[in-house]
Amino acid sequence: MDSRTVPEGHARTVLVRRTYDAAIEDAWDACTDPRRISRWFLPVSGDLRLGGHYRPEGNASGGILSPSAL
Incomplete structure (x- = not known):
């Protein structure tokens, strides 16, 4: 847990890290494809x-x- 100033x-802030036995491309797709996210988390909208x-x-x-922005 931390805090920061944003435009609003x-x-x-919360940083969550996990290790998965998967290719980085597959893990990234699971976190950025709305159809895949909703299977393990919640429906997500946005960019x-x-x-x-x-x-x-x-x-x-x-x-x-x-990761370099953290």
Whole structure:
């Protein structure tokens, strides 16, 4: 848990890390393809690419950052 300033004001942040026995391309696709996300998480709308913003259905929103931005 952390916090940072975003254009909208003050934000709380959470970094979650997991290791999966899969190719990086498959793991990235599972996190950025709305059809795949909804199978293991929630339906998600938004711009699901690096630099984009997303919103899980009925939940908070977030942004997709590169590891170097963390």
